[in-house]
Amino acid sequence: MNSRRVVFPFTAIVGQEEMKLALLLNVIDPKIGGVMIMGDRGTGKSTTIRALADLLPEIDVVADDPFNSDPNDPDWMKTDNSLPDLRQTVKKKVPMVDLPLGATEDRVCGTIDIEKALSEGVKAFEPGLLAKANRGILYVDEVNLLDDHLVDVLLDSAASGWNTVEREGISIRHPARFVLVGSGNPEEGELRPQLLDRFGMHAEIRTVREPAMRVKIVEERAEFDQNPLDYIQKHQTPQEAMQEKIVSAQEKLPHVEMDYELRVKISEVCSELDVDGLRGDIVTNRAARAIAALEARNEVTVDDIRRVIVLCLRHRLRKDPLESIDSGYKVDKAFCRVFGLESATEQN
Structure with a gap:
């Protein structure tokens, strides 16, 4: 190790x-x-x-295979006579x-x-x-x-x-x-x-502006640099817990469902923002399901969509060089209008 x-x-x-x-x-x-x-x-x-x-x-890979082929997924395997015995599997x-x-x-x-x-x-x-x-x-x-x-x-x-x-x-x-x-x-x-x-x-x-947070980041990094192995050992339990969370989310993902009305509203937001093509709709749907799976839930909520929609759409808006409004803010405003919610800025 x-x-x-x-x-x-x-x-x-x-x-x-x-x-x-x-x-x-x-x-x-x-x-x-x-x-x-x-x-x-x-x-x-x-x-x-x-x-x-x-x-x-x-992950399981075929031994000595330059493509990290999955032994359990023959469709994705590179079929070539020059490859070694395909039955040998190693972890990598x-x-x-x-x-x-x-x-x-x-x-x-x-x-x-x-x-x-x-x-x-x-x-x-x-x-x-x-x-x-x-x-x-x-x-x-x-x-x-x-x-x-x-x-x-x-x-x-x-x-x-x-x-x-x-x-x-x-x-x-x-x-x-x-x-x-x-x-x-x-x-x-x-x-x-x-x-x-x-x-x-x-x-x-963006660079963290809060002094207390900056100090914490510097201290954590200094502790890691001083003794990396001890530091890794100290964080082993949360690391293992996070690893399990990812694995169970990957398994749960195919079973996560989203109401038809929510899907329509996502497309309404994309349409209102004048997003070209359908990539924005597809990615927002996928990301909302993934966040529900990450939190071990079978149903997508409005809050799931809210947490991912800016990440999925902000780079798809048409840029107006004269406009100073942040694209993330525009996405959030459109989301709140379509879903009938109060925007984060209005709440403050």
């Missing part, structure tokens, strides 16, 4: 509730479509994402792959060795980062600085669950199901709206 890299425990992270919730919901239902985390530098974005990957329970940590900013398309998607393919008549494929990230988390820091074409490739694979590499008439396809997490600093530029819209959720995080 000590040979593994020590990671700050997820349950010990102070604050940033919006980011933590968005990440948890995507782990419970990866079909939500990933998270875009925008916020100031030094707000614990990468620490939180690594902590989540470390928290997740181990959920993969967490960092995509470096300067990565090329070959490094991301993988490459085909044409020479070997022509001389030996075999499909010689060198897997890339998408293969490594299958059934795990793919993290792209500073995603707004990444080449648009590469972002497109990542989003396509995340949505379809497959990666296809074609070269000189040879085509290779392999499973690439992963939770795509992008982070960035808005000061360094926004993603193009059409790419932003493809992310399921959009969490905004």
Whole structure:
């Protein structure tokens, strides 16, 4: 165990509730479509994402398989004669792959060795980062600085669950199901709206302003740095409890129901906000079910929708450069109008 890299425990992270919730919901239902985390530098974005990957329970994979294939899911398995005996199963940590900013398309998607393919008549494929990230988390820091074409490739694979590499008439396809997490600093530029819209959720995080909270964060980090193993041991019970909660939420998810009226109201909110396409409706429905599953409930409530709708819609609104109103506030106002509730600002 000590040979593994020590990671700050997820349950010990102070604050940033919006980011933590968005990440948890995507782990419970990866079909939500990933998270875009925008916020100031030094707000614990990468620490939180690594902590989540470390928290997740181990998965069954086919031994020595470069695609982390699931032995219990033959449809998603890469069928290739070059693979080892498919009956051998091992347990493995959920993969967490960092995509470096300067990565090329070959490094991301993988490459085909044409020479070997022509001389030996075999499909010689060198897997890339998408293969490594299958059934795990793919993290792209500073995603707004990444080449648009590469972002497109990542989003396509995340949505379809497959990666296809074609070269000189040879085509290779392999499973690439992963939770795509992008982070960035808005000061360094926004993603193009059409790419932003493809992310399921959009969490905004800001530097904590409250002095007492800042002191707590600094103290927790100092304690971890001083003796990581002791610190991890201290947080083992809440970590295990959170892990169990995630597993039972994943099992409960297919049984969570949502009233027809609530679904209609979600679509009303999207329509009132003039959200293009139906992605906003689909993601809000999925996220509301995931939060109910996380809290071990079988029915979605209005409050569940309220807690996820800003995360699901704020990045889908059309931007007016002259408008100073925060998009999250606009979503909340529209939600309150449609559901006949008082907005948070009116309550204060």
